[in-house]
Amino acid sequence: MRISKTLSKLAFCSGVLALCATAHAEDALDRIKDAGTIRVAVAMGVPMFSYANANMQPEGSDIDTAKLLAKDLGVKLQLVEITNAARVPTIQTGKADIAVANLSITPQRQKVIDFSIPYASLQTIVAAPKDVKIKDYADLKDVTIGVTRATVNDADISKNASDANIRRFEDDATLVTAAVTGQVQAISSQWPNVAEVNKKLTDKPYETKFVQHEFMLGIALPKNNPKLQAWLNDWIKANLANGKLNGIYKKYHGSDLSGKVVKGQ
Structure with a gap:
């Protein structure tokens, strides 16, 4: 009899916990609407995506994407300016509701945060001046190559070119400065950052040596928020x-979105 009562209590408690978990999972979108504000994390210092303009105001394709998203959701936008390395922790700790922060969708990240479907993409490349002979990862042996810390570039170079002299920088702006000032011989990054290098390094411009990967970029959100995730996907x-997302991307990057993004692959 006592065992039966105990089992009944355990079943009841489990049911309550399950209901609470479900309620929590479905609350994120409602909480944003109730607050009337959406907190969007953006990784500043990333050319074309999110950076400070001449008036020291946030600008870029991720900024415009966040503005459009908030407008369509019918809430005010609060930008949470962070570094690349803080993107995942910011979502995990609830310091922002979502992140529109050129964040690649990877299996490792999907273990701790959720993503929308891709809204854009980026190619990771190895770039260096013309006289630096690099064709693949093997050619990076003993080459001083710069990467932005805690990015897919960092992980990829660390894995495939471990015998390179890898220098890690806290954000893309610092990485660009390192290339311009000759602190590194090459960088693993994205073309927008290479373009920024070439604006200042006109005598020995960087060129793409080889393409590492094309990564799909998703809007990041905390785990177990199906209503918010579904709204983001539909949006x-x-x-x-x-064509609005393509228009935003083309405005800043000078090219259309990848066909993989448009086709939803």
């Missing part, structure tokens, strides 16, 4: 279809 699909 991205609608704005890919009507």
